[in-house]
Amino acid sequence: MISKDSIIALATPPGAGAIAVIRISGDDAIQLASRFFKPVGKKELLTQKSHTIHLGHIIENERVIDEVLLSIFKGPNSYTGENVVEISCHGSNYIQQEIIQLFLKNGCRMANAGEFTLQAFLNGKLDLSQAEAVADLIASDNEASHQIAMQQMRGGFSNEIKKLRDELLNFASLIELELDFAEEDVEFADRSQFKELLNRIQRVLKRLIDSFAVGNVIKNGIPIAIVGEPNVGKSTLLNALLNEERAIVSDIAGTTRDAIEDEITIGGIGFRFIDTAGIRDTQDVVENIGIKKTFEKIDQAQVVVYLVDGSQLSADNTSILQTEIAKIKNKYPQKPLITIANKIDLTDKSQISNLKSQAPDLFLLSAKTGEGVEELKSKLLEFVNTGALRNNDTIVTNSRHYDSLLKSLEEIEKVQQGMELGISGDLLAIDIRQALYHFGEITGEISSDDLLGNIFANFCIGK
Ligand SMILES: Nc1nc2c(ncn2[C@@H]2O[C@H](COP(=O)(O)OP(=O)(O)OP(=O)(O)O)[C@@H](O)[C@H]2O)c(=O)[nH]1
Numbered sequence: 001m002i003s004k005d006s007i008i009a010l011a012t013p014p015g016a017g018a019i020a021v022i023r024i025s026g027d028d029a030i031q032l033a034s035r036f037f038k039p040v041g042k043k044e045l046l047t048q049k050s051h052t053i054h055l056g057h058i059i060e061n062e063r064v065i066d067e068v069l070l071s072i073f074k075g076p077n078s079y080t081g082e083n084v085v086e087i088s089c090h091g092s093n094y095i096q097q098e099i100i101q102l103f104l105k106n107g108c109r110m111a112n113a114g115e116f117t118l119q120a121f122l123n124g125k126l127d128l129s130q131a132e133a134v135a136d137l138i139a140s141d142n143e144a145s146h147q148i149a150m151q152q153m154r155g156g157f158s159n160e161i162k163k164l165r166d167e168l169l170n171f172a173s174l175i176e177l178e179l180d181f182a183e184e185d186v187e188f189a190d191r192s193q194f195k196e197l198l199n200r201i202q203r204v205l206k207r208l209i210d211s212f213a214v215g216n217v218i219k220n221g222i223p224i225a226i227v228g229e230p231n232v233g234k235s236t237l238l239n240a241l242l243n244e245e246r247a248i249v250s251d252i253a254g255t256t257r258d259a260i261e262d263e264i265t266i267g268g269i270g271f272r273f274i275d276t277a278g279i280r281d282t283q284d285v286v287e288n289i290g291i292k293k294t295f296e297k298i299d300q301a302q303v304v305v306y307l308v309d310g311s312q313l314s315a316d317n318t319s320i321l322q323t324e325i326a327k328i329k330n331k332y333p334q335k336p337l338i339t340i341a342n343k344i345d346l347t348d349k350s351q352i353s354n355l356k357s358q359a360p361d362l363f364l365l366s367a368k369t370g371e372g373v374e375e376l377k378s379k380l381l382e383f384v385n386t387g388a389l390r391n392n393d394t395i396v397t398n399s400r401h402y403d404s405l406l407k408s409l410e411e412i413e414k415v416q417q418g419m420e421l422g423i424s425g426d427l428l429a430i431d432i433r434q435a436l437y438h439f440g441e442i443t444g445e446i447s448s449d450d451l452l453g454n455i456f457a458n459f460c461i462g463k
């Protein structure tokens with residue numbers, strides 16, 4: 001997988017811009033650049049120090065392509081660990097392409113997606129989970145996902161895993177050593193210390209595994225389903241939350257048939273709102289498919305917003321409302337539920353105060369005028385359990401890591417059971433090795449070309 005070619009790619013987004021950055025990495029990167037770069041100053045590029053920037057021109061056969069700033073980073077003190085050159089040129093498509101073509105004609109090859117970061121991993125600049133965090137960081141579009149990616153990139157997560165792996169490795173070697181002295185019946189590995197370590201590892205693994213539930217929703221946006229009977233104003237509420245005419249609104253019951261989703265950021269956290277088909281008994285085949293989908297969306301949602309038409313509610317039918325709510329609550333006992341009376345702009349004052357005393361949990365708003373929509377956003381934020389985030393705990397967002405953590409836990413629990421049953425050291429050692437293997441998968445101490453190919457294929461070119 002390691003190639004000795006110098007690789008080149010545009011590091012900034014494709015298209016015209018004020019400037020563009022072209023990156024070259026490889027042993028020959030600086031040598032190559034010096035052939036086509038004429039510095040404004042006297043000193044040759046090859047004699048310049050690492051981590052310096054130089055003004056000059058990119059010249060092909062006497063033709064000046066552009067005036068550029070060229071930065072050099074000498075390996076191993078560079079992003080990839082190899083020699084790296086970054087050319088900041090003017091951001092015209094034409095200039096970008098001319099410069100890239102020039103280097104391609106002269107010994108560089110086009111970088112694959114994520115290849116710079118792959119090199120960094122192969123050269124030990126980052127471990128695998130840190131490299132993956134680089135992609136997450138680039139993809140993060142809100143404060144919460146940014147914070148998690150930053151923490152992972154700094155190695156918070158892998159340091160924790162590596163430390164435990166080292167301790168476990170230490171015990172594994174002691175137990176394996178005992179096997180060499182089987183006749184003498186010696187015990188190098190202190191069993192009570194080992195039990196204590198296993199318990200500690202189990203606790204950490206469980207915490208990390210649990211954090212995935214939070215991590216996953218933060219990365220993908222917390223799903224909130226907006227449900228209720230037809231015409232109560234679900235689509236109007238979606239539009240009000242998104243501040244955009246996203247869904248069709250009409251006074252015809254059964255307007256929305258397919259679930260409509262979109263994301264916004266509230267208080268630094270991404271939310272994904274799902275407008276659904278109104279729930280009712282109907283003969284319409286298409287509408288029924290939509291209603292079936294509504295229940296699927298409730299299943300997937302983190303919070304359910306149940307909407308009723310407040311102007312149709314009178315003090316004596318709040319009991320009907322309560323039974324409706326009870327139905328949903330019974331069906332989804334674990335789901336946080338917010339019940340909303342919409343259209344309070346049509347509801348008269350005395351009725352509003354009536355509702356407030358009859359059903360104190362009822363949230364009152366008008367999707368049409370926007371009254372109460374901001375308060376709803378704050379309430380949604382409260383509902384989201386981001387305690388872990390606030391505490392700055394490590395949060396797992398990557399399903400590959402999640403998978404390896406589950407497998408590690410399974411093996412650790414096998415070792416624990418084995419210890420309880422007093423199984424022989426050689427059997428114990430096998431399970432410990434398995435656990436170590438899954439730990440190593442996370443940080444990349446254990447990796448295959450297939451796995452690396454998969455991970456880095458999801459990166460942008462130039463990173
Ligand atoms: N006055 C008033 N009218 C509203 C309010 N919210 C929605 N409406 C109106 O109620 C009607 C139905 O709104 P929709 O948003 O389409 O209702 P829905 O719940 O999505 O309906 P379905 O998609 O059919 O299930 C439309 O005429 C809206 O303009 C509100 O807060 N006040």
Ligand SMILES: [Mg+2]
Binds near residue numbers: 276278
């Ligand atoms: Mg609708």
